[in-house]
Amino acid sequence: MNRTQARFVALWSRSGGAHAGNVYAELARCYAEPARRYHTLRHVRRCLRDLDLARGSIPDPDAVELALWCHDVIYVPGARDNEQNSAVWFRCRAEGRIAGCERICAMILATTHTGVPAGLDARFACDIDLAVLGAPRGRFREDGELLRAERPELDDRAYDRHERAILGGLLARPRIYQTDFFHARCETRARSNVTWRLGLRMPE
Known part of the structure; x- marks a missing residue:
């Protein structure tokens, strides 16, 4: 059992879940x-590193961690x-055994980033999901390339519009x-990083 698996199994089990x-x-x-290129376990592991940095400030870190895993x-x-x-x-696999299941589901839903969550735990889940935007420029660029690779059905102009809608919305907050x-x-x-990315011009 590797460290990633061991961490999940320990969290799931102490939270009351079965068949970890x-x-x-x-x-x-x-x-x-x-x-998948970006939305992999690598992204989850990076989220967990950021969660561990903030753990002392998070009211219910185990609940936030379950949301991030899922x-x-x-x-x-x-x-x-x-x-x-x-x-x-998540709800189906929690099987009614994990306390706060609906609150954790709400945190998962909050990672659509369409509004400001009411609860501090949900705000931490969202911020941790977006922490990659604040990475060094090289990693930010690499993440952008991985995200682009997940949408091969879009041509460059269509993807540029898609990306600008998301990043521009975040920057406008x-x-x-x-x-x-x-x-x-x-x-x-x-x-x-986001200003730099939005400043790149598409080829004519």
């Missing part, structure tokens, strides 16, 4: 689907119901990050 090994095996298969477990490139289906996946922890840690670099 089987749930992890299914989750890992989902994250390894061939259409927030992209169902991912169909271009689909608009990935988060909803990921929440359903008063704050990209809704928690003080990640606002202080990531906001400046994230705004610089």
Whole structure:
């Protein structure tokens, strides 16, 4: 059992979930689907590193961690119901055994980033999901390439419009990050990265 699997199994088990090994095996298969380039276990592991940095500021870190593990477990490139289906996946496997199941589902749904969640735990889940925007420029560029590779059905102009709609919406917010922890840690670099990306011109 590797460290990633061991971490999930320990979390799932202490949260009251059953069949932790089987749930992890299914989750890992989902994250390894061939259409994925960015939305893989690598992204989840990076989320967990950011969660560990902020752990002392998060009211219920185990609940946030469960949401992060499962927030992209169902991912169909271009689909608009990935988060909803990921929440359903989690609910079915929690089997009524995990306390706060609906609150965790709400955190998964919040990672659509369409609004500001009411609860601090959900705000942390969203900020951790977006922490990659505040990475060093080289990693930010690499993540952009991986995201682009997940949408081969879009030509460059169509993908540029898609990307600008998402990044432009985040940049237009008063704050990209809704928690003080990640606002202080990531906001400046994230705004610089997103502004740089939006400033790249498409070829004529």
